[in-house]
Amino acid sequence: MDQIRVELPDGTIKEVPAETTPLDLARSIGERLARQTVAAKVDGELVDAQLPLQRDARLELVTLGSREGLEIYRHSAAHLMAHAVKSLFGHDVQVTIGPAIEHGFYYDFYSDTHKFTPEEFDIIEQKMAELAKADLPVEREVMSREQAIDLFQRMGEQYKVELIEDLGEPTVSVYRQGDFADLCRGPHLPSTGFLKAFKLTSVAGAYWRGDEKNAMLQRIYATAFPDKKDLKKYLHKLDEAKKRDHRKLGKELDLFSFSEEAGAGLVIWHPKGAMLRTLLEDFERREHLKRGYDIVMGPQILRTELWKTSGHYENYRENMYFTEVEGQGYGIKPMNCLAHMLIYKSQIRSYRDLPLRFFELGTVHRHEKSGVLHGLLRVRGFTQDDAHILCTPEQLDGEIKNVLTFVQDVMEIFGFEYEMEISTRPEKSIGTTEDWERATTALLSALKDSGLPFEINEGDGAFYGPKIDIKLKDALDRRWQCATIQCDFTLPERFDLSYIGSDGERHRPVMVHRVILGAIERFIGVLIEHYAGNFPLWLSPVQAVVVNVTDNQAEYAEQVFNHLRSEGVRVQKDLRNEKLGFKIREAQMEKIPYMLVIGDREMEGGTVAPRHRSGKSLDPMTPADFVRFVQEESRQYH
């Protein structure tokens, strides 16, 4: 038999007979390695571990420990789930697709007769366990397109048939395990016995091929890990994350609420939430003024004609609220740009005036579809930290860099990790090729200069210009777009903005639309989950609570409270006749940073005994010292 030469990643070369599989090779190195090997990369191409090697190649074993290995594991788990579902509900259900995702996998099923419920998860999991225990070999079979169509046609799997038809490949691969067969590129685990730990987590609707015009499928989400311990750890982490949910904490910390009577998606800020928001807004104003922005303010409603000028009436009407007064139509603003345009136009602008940076904490209202509302993270009325930068084309580059630096600075202050992506020109768009190129290059070079990783979304830009989006994760790792930097070629055009250049001629300014936090509501939502409600001192709605041990110190405690409040400390008092432990517990649950304990000792010494919510106590100090301490700790953002 022919010998072939296989080169491993560490450079060693193995001479093995042709038809040797990567799994054989792994076994020749060690049994433990073989048990971990779930696939291989042959000359960089991902293949099954039991695919016989035909010729000399570079070979890399893919093990369960790697990201790719875990993905394959989960993809095979998705097949196992589909297998289980088919064997339980085969007559009622058709399979569609089931990929691995960030924390697990899902599989979409079609059925007009059977509705999956979480109560069925147990029996599906049991069936999966049974099929895994049977250790069915997973076999790859390559067949012609016609054969495959015929196969799935006979199985009654219309969605698979459609997939093959649209694939346009002469041959396709099918993976079989027991009596289950699925169209799949692979690779897959060698056998079902590899699958040790899995759990179904939820059911949800999903459109076939992600298109709302298509049929609604039923998606079962699940997760899987090579090790039962890791599954347990993950489920525990999930539980912990749910405790950080901003909707739960918002209620517990009495920050905000929603009211059925007021309307969906409309935030009602309670005193502590409004305080938090005010602190954040003050921070924003300071940071923008430092960076050369001018604060502006526009009206909540503007005449419908103006929305026609801007193009919102044509493109955004279904998201807007309209009203009419004395026969005059008005639109409630869904964006802040219009007033900023009017400010620009209020006088003749010279190139010496540019760049102009108009900043507004602008409250907007958008009629979001009811099904998308989500706590503070997706609402119908929200306030953006919005700014429009109008500059010469030559200034664009520098302005974008400044904004990106601004974003990075702010994210660092809050300690956020974030993902960035740039979206380029879509098919349907306006503006000249030069405009797009200049703007896209400017965005791209700013990103590159930042040295941070980013993704490119080809053709995903707005019709009016390319953009950079910055996404933050919530407690459950769902991404929410916060900051965005968008170039806009439409509005300067539509509003006929101009400036007089050094040549004495009129020129069109370039516009950058940008937000840093995005929507204050959304940002606070993510922020609550980020800090799990333990806000840093400078952001804490209540920084300290005065707690007396007995009624005996009530008068002194009251004096301390008044002193701190007059010195600008956000303080509250708890002078109720309750045990100290009880009051500490309540303050602790309110996540107040400092509890100022006052007993007879403190009263006599004219001090307070601060206890931090972490449980650590500071040495007793005078109220005046505590004021200085708070000022000092609040000055540095952290």
Place this chain on the structure above:
RNA sequence: GCCGCCCUAGCUCAGCUGGUAGAGCAACGCACUCGUAAUGCGUAGGUCGUCGGUUCAAAUCCGAUGGGCGGCUCCA
């Protein structure tokens, strides 16, 4: 908007297949005056989201509607 599920006291939740509601915490009252995450006893509190239907009888079954949850589509 679409699919599935949910809505019971201020909060968290019980209440099997229909026979006109229950706990813990909170609130209020009384006692205790107490040193770093829950003192004890007692009192009060709900037309079971709303509207309509089925039934002798509906928190429970059906329909509509409002709100929420998990997704999908869309988006800050």
